[in-house]
Amino acid sequence: MNQTNQQKGKTVFSDQDVNYLGRLARIYLSQEEIVSLTKNLGGILQYIEKLEKLNVSGIQPTSHVLPLQNVYREDQVLPSLSQEDVMKMAVSPHHGFFKVPQVIE
Amino acid sequence: MNLNESTAHELLGLIKEKKTTPEAVHISVKKAIELHDPKVKAYVRVDHDKARPTSRANGKFPIPIAIKDNICIKGREVTCCSRILEGFKPPYNATVIEKILEAEGILIGQANMDEFAFGSSTENSVFGPTRNPWNTKCVPGGSSGGSAAAVAAHEAIWALGSDTGGSIRQPASFCGIVGLKPTYGRVSRYGLIAFASSLDQIGPLTKDVTDNALLLNIIAGHDHRDSTSVNVPVPDYTKSLTKDLKGLKIGIPKEYFIEGLDPEVKFAITAAIELLKKSGVTFKEISLPHTEYAVATYYILATAEASSNLARFDGVQFGQRFQPAAPRKTPIVDMYEETRDRGFGKEAKRRILLGTYSLSSGYYEAYYLRAQKVRTLIKNDFDLAFSELDAILTPTSPTTAFKIGEKSDNPLAMYLSDIYTISANLAGIPAISIPCGFSKDGLPIGLQILAKPFAEEMIFRIAYSYEQSTDWYKRKAPLN
Numbered sequence: 001m002n003q004t005n006q007q008k009g010k011t012v013f014s015d016q017d018v019n020y021l022g023r024l025a026r027i028y029l030s031q032e033e034i035v036s037l038t039k040n041l042g043g044i045l046q047y048i049e050k051l052e053k054l055n056v057s058g059i060q061p062t063s064h065v066l067p068l069q070n071v072y073r074e075d076q077v078l079p080s081l082s083q084e085d086v087m088k089m090a091v092s093p094h095h096g097f098f099k100v101p102q103v104i105e
Numbered sequence: 106m107n108l109n110e111s112t113a114h115e116l117l118g119l120i121k122e123k124k125t126t127p128e129a130v131h132i133s134v135k136k137a138i139e140l141h142d143p144k145v146k147a148y149v150r151v152d153h154d155k156a157r158p159t160s161r162a163n164g165k166f167p168i169p170i171a172i173k174d175n176i177c178i179k180g181r182e183v184t185c186c187s188r189i190l191e192g193f194k195p196p197y198n199a200t201v202i203e204k205i206l207e208a209e210g211i212l213i214g215q216a217n218m219d220e221f222a223f224g225s226s227t228e229n230s231v232f233g234p235t236r237n238p239w240n241t242k243c244v245p246g247g248s249s250g251g252s253a254a255a256v257a258a259h260e261a262i263w264a265l266g267s268d269t270g271g272s273i274r275q276p277a278s279f280c281g282i283v284g285l286k287p288t289y290g291r292v293s294r295y296g297l298i299a300f301a302s303s304l305d306q307i308g309p310l311t312k313d314v315t316d317n318a319l320l321l322n323i324i325a326g327h328d329h330r331d332s333t334s335v336n337v338p339v340p341d342y343t344k345s346l347t348k349d350l351k352g353l354k355i356g357i358p359k360e361y362f363i364e365g366l367d368p369e370v371k372f373a374i375t376a377a378i379e380l381l382k383k384s385g386v387t388f389k390e391i392s393l394p395h396t397e398y399a400v401a402t403y404y405i406l407a408t409a410e411a412s413s414n415l416a417r418f419d420g421v422q423f424g425q426r427f428q429p430a431a432p433r434k435t436p437i438v439d440m441y442e443e444t445r446d447r448g449f450g451k452e453a454k455r456r457i458l459l460g461t462y463s464l465s466s467g468y469y470e471a472y473y474l475r476a477q478k479v480r481t482l483i484k485n486d487f488d489l490a491f492s493e494l495d496a497i498l499t500p501t502s503p504t505t506a507f508k509i510g511e512k513s514d515n516p517l518a519m520y521l522s523d524i525y526t527i528s529a530n531l532a533g534i535p536a537i538s539i540p541c542g543f544s545k546d547g548l549p550i551g552l553q554i555l556a557k558p559f560a561e562e563m564i565f566r567i568a569y570s571y572e573q574s575t576d577w578y579k580r581k582a583p584l585n
Contacts (some may be wrong), residue, residue: 002230006535010360016215017424017462018458020530021458021461021465022442022458023238024461024465025412025423025445025457025458025461026419026438026441026442026445027442027445027446027449027454028433028442028443028445028446029230029446029454030446037454037455037458040516041458041459041462043516043517044404044459044516044517044520045459045462046549047400047401047517048401048404048405048472049401050398050401051398051401051402051405051476051479053474053477054398054482056393056475056478056479056482059478059481059482060478061386061474061478061480061481062312062477062478062480062481062484063303063477063479064303064333065289065303065331065484065531065558066289066335066531068288068332068333072333074435081196081197082449085196085314088194088196089193089194089195089196089422089423090421090422090423091420091422091423091424091425091426092426098421099436100421100437100440101428101436101439101440102435102436102437103435103436103437105435
């Protein structure tokens with residue numbers, strides 16, 4: 001993303017940035033959507049910047065609230081979903097495979 | 106009184122005494138849906154045919170229940186109220202659905218919600234908004250707005266919702282009912298279509314505290330299919346209800362009583378505190394100093410997790426697939442981009458893009474990692490407070506229900522309506538919303554009680570004692 005966008009600690013969010021995010025997230029965005037998202041996301045990011053006021057040095061990140069440990073057990077074979085059941089959900093099933101549009105030109 | 110206006114525990118009593126039957130209860134609820142749902146629009150799908158009760162053995166709960174449309178029911182369409190999942194029929198039941206069916210619960214229908222639970226008003230649904238039974242010009246709250254409105258309109262006896270940042274408690278508050286977000290890990294998330302996996306939790310929405318404890322009894326417990334569900338014994342939550350409150354210490358965090366808190370809400374909360382003092386509770390003003398950072402932290406972490414969880418909706422394995430009329434890039438990229446453009450609504454796109462941003466190269470440390478560290482600070486605030494307190498009491502929401510359309514063009518204003526509920530999800534602690542009064546306009550006000558992890562019994566004990574000394578929970582929504 002455009003590194004020159006950092007000005008005086010305020011994130012300036014441009015149409016190009018939103019377009020780039022759309023590409024990363026695989027969402028097509030119309031020009032109209034890009035304009036409105038640039039405004040919305042810019043406002044939200046400005047609000048989020050309040051976190052910069054906090055000193056977090058030496059603080060451990062929390063990815064999960066529970067003190068979970070690895071659970072070890074003997075491997076057991078249990079029933080699971082059949083291929084047939086899973087393929088029933090598929091948009092375009094083909095002989096037990098997921099059919100997709102052409103990948104390589 | 107009509108059967109559909111009763112609570113589950115009242116109905117179970119009547120069924121046991123042979124004064125009514127599960128079939129009569131079902132018919133009564135069905136009639137209420139036919140009468141009120143064209144106006145309230147709590148349901149997106151009603152299914153009476155598959156909902157007939159089978160037996161009435163002891164210990165079973167043949168009670169009609171509404172299920173939020175993000176919980177998988179085998180063979181029925183489940184869409185998260187999103188176009189992208191139109192037609193999706195899960196091949197399995199969520200663990201909570203298995204447990205409801207084992208208890209002979211009656212799945213009467215699936216309740217409206219903000220698309221993928223992204224919202225606080227149930228306006229972001231592909232099926233259109235649900236209306237608040239207390240004033241149909243107002244939102245029911247969200248994202249479990251359909252579940253809350255169904256219960257408040259007596260179109261369900263009780264309901265299940267999910268809560269990632271307040272999505273059970275805020276609609277419960279707006280609709281004048283009881284809603285609990287259990288401790289993270291108390292209820293299995295297997296079969297709950299994920300929004301933010303480290304924050305999501307399924308919980309009960311009910312007409313009173315007793316029903317809430319009963320429904321938690323049914324759905325709580327360890328599940329080997331959810332590695333984050335915790336193997337802690339499940340007590341009978343109804344046993345703790347009638348214990349007195351003498352000697353309990355409850356904290357009032359000063360950061361929750363600031364600018365933006367509606368004076369009518371503040372008045373109701375203050376009155377509730379005075380009432381609880383009469384039951385022998387000691388109150389103490391406390392500080393949760395990182396409260397003001399909760400919303401910002403949440404909107405980084407929740408959107409980052411959402412952008413990752415929603416990557417699976419790509420037009421291949423489930424739901425809908427779209428191809429643009431004219432090619433833009435390669436055929437497969439065109440399919441992905443068009444499917445996700447047409448499949449996701451405005452707010453879903455906004456959150457996916459925000460999450461993509463905070464996880465993207467060069468921004469990860471400044472946003473995502475920093476937010477995870479602030480999450481630690483927020484959790485530490487609660488750990489410290491609970492080292493000398495039994496519970497914390499706050500308003501559930503700074504205001505009563507707002508008008509439909511009032512905040513739909515201002516995402517930040519919408520996000521800030523969750524300011525009092527988000528911290529419980531970040532800290533993983535349980536919290537309930539119970540009715541504690543009404544505004545001059547007749548809209549319900551909610552009181553939030555929070556406690557340490559797995560202290561749901563403490564929450565129910567305080568909530569029940571308060572509820573029984575008031576009659577707010579007995580009022581019926583006018584449905585106009």
